Amino acid sequence: MKPTIQRPVTIPDSLSTPVITPIMPSVVYASRTPDELDSQYEGRASGYTYAREGHPNASVLAARIDALEGVSGGIVLGSGMAAVTAVLLGLTKAGDHVVGGDQLYGRSLRMMAEDLPRLGITTTLADVSDVEAVEAAFRPETRMVLIEVVSNPTLRLADLDGIAALCKSKGGLLVVDNTFTTPLAVKPFEHGADIVLHSVTKLLAGHSDATLGWVAAKDPELMQRMNVFAVTTGMTASPFDCWLAERGLATFPIRFQRAQETAKRLADHLAGQAGVAKVLYPTRSDHPDMSRAQSLLQGQGGNMVSFILDGGRAQANAFAHAAKGIAFAPTLGDVGTTLSHPASSSHRALTPEGRAALGITEGFFRVSVGLEDPEALLACFDDGLSAARSA
Structure with missing residues (x-):
């Protein structure tokens, strides 16, 4: 029997189609002729050539x-x-x-x-x-x-x-x-x-x-x-x-809404706690841009909350260590709540004076609120605040 060559790959025909997008990791795509390749590069036909290009x-x-x-x-x-x-x-x-x-x-x-x-x-x-x-x-x-x-x-x-x-x-x-x-x-x-x-x-x-x-x-x-x-x-x-x-x-709208609802609740909760010097959330009445948030963001505050602890690095360390279940990680937007400390991460390259000019102290934290049960999340923050007050 004469041997055959199996490449380029041929995808089997199917009357039905995938419900979700398949993963297509191919780095290169084969064209049948130089004219066909020209047509793709010159925009007369759609297609892929090399994964770096799409x-x-x-x-x-x-x-x-x-x-x-x-x-x-x-x-x-x-x-x-x-x-x-x-x-x-x-x-x-x-x-x-x-x-x-x-x-x-x-x-x-x-x-x-x-x-x-x-x-x-x-x-x-x-x-x-x-x-x-x-x-x-x-x-x-x-x-x-x-x-x-x-x-x-x-x-x-x-x-x-x-x-x-x-x-x-x-x-x-x-x-x-x-x-x-x-x-x-x-x-x-x-x-x-x-x-x-x-x-x-x-x-x-x-x-x-x-x-x-x-x-x-x-x-x-x-x-x-x-x-x-x-x-x-x-x-x-x-x-x-x-x-x-x-x-x-696919779940982004649901995640956004749930996280936003919890973020607003967390902001209001933190504002009433001893040891918290300031809370920043766009729709709160004490936020300097609250009116702009109402018009520009249509009253939505998003999933991000920032707050400032009384004290400095010792209180920040105590809070982060005691707030079990909240990842201390410089990211945002995850399904789990994450805690970021700008002075030691995103803004560490600034001088203390440069950070102070922006209002970023050693007690400043940024929170990306996730999808946890709100009551459990508030309890985690209460544990952190208790430790910070005792530090």
Whole structure:
């Protein structure tokens, strides 16, 4: 019998179709002719060639997040910081200027402070809750403004509408990191954003088992430039991580609502406890941006709560150690509640004076509320507070 070659692979025909997306980890895809390959690269036909340039699991996940944000053409990348990098390095050049929020995610701040200037791109940080501060930071060469709707970790709200109008009048791009708030709280494109990005790792995927990012732009030309940069620099998303995130995305609305309800309850509970100097939650009447939260976020506060203990590092250590069942981990958006201490994690690179200027003390904690039974969660926090008071 004449031997046969079994590759490329042929998928068996089936009248029925999978209920869930299969994992498709193939790195390469075979075309029948050079003409067919040309057709795919030149956009006359759809298809895949090499996984670094795109693969089915990334396409499916991107389309699902696109639908949530009300846009088309978004891309999934290997991490949230890959999405930030695709924007900042894919769309700027030496001589450009970028304005950023002064309380961005720690690695975004590092890129603004160290990496962009090293490449000849100047940066300025500003309080994005104050549109006048952002306007004062603008220069003739300002290319874009990067903001988070809710700041990390003090939960201040950006003046999204005011900054969008400012960017439009001055010709700068408005880039919004919507990780904290998610499209269930606000859709930045509806408020004038030009580019929106996510760390999919967080609330969208929701289980701390997939590392991914997503970014989309209104302008197809900007989207193409970011995509080319991402492909060139190898920001490939893993098919398995994309599959995990798609699975997590199916329960995202339910998870978001449950976590938000518990977060509000936790914030109110902490505010009445001895040893707690301050509680930060956007919909509380004592939050400085409460009215903006009511209008911009439609009264939703999200799943993040921050609070400040009386005392310093000794009280923080005692609290974290005694709050059994709450993971002390620098992440957010998981099904389990996590506790973060900015002074020793996200903002450790700042001087004590720099942290103090942002209101971040040694007793400052950020909480990402998960799906635990609320009563059990409050009891864990009470145990931590009792230990902190005794420290």
